[in-house]
Amino acid sequence: VQLQASGGGSVQAGDSLRLSCVGIGRTLTMYTKAWFRQFPGKEREFVAAIHGHGRTTHYADSVEGRFTISRDNAENTVWLQMNSLEPEDTAVYYCAASREFALSVSSHEYEYWGQGTLVTVSS
DSSP states (O other): OEEEEEOOEEEETTOOEEEEEEEESSOOTTSEEEEEEEOTTSOEEEEEEEOTTSSOEEEOTTTTTTEEEEEEGGGTEEEEEEOSOOGGGOEEEEEEEESOSSOOOOGGGOOEEBOOEEEEEEO
């Protein structure tokens, strides 16, 4: 099982980016999916999560109202639409999958991880 994240890049403050995460191999269709990010020298922090059915989501306070997580189980893909980006959003972003139903904010609850994609926001 492999998760492949893409879509990172360098943008200006106020711009938008859309990250994608595709599942390769055994399907993780109904797994809870999430995005985390990691700042240099820090632990990974929770960004957003979405239930397997796609109807329930949860966001970190720092991105609420600016980021949107969505998924298409038929395509085994989850996205993170990031709007109104700020320099403080600069980080490596990781997608993750968990068989647990709860929308956990703890990285320890997620069994599968993508390779990370770098987002750089300049002022």
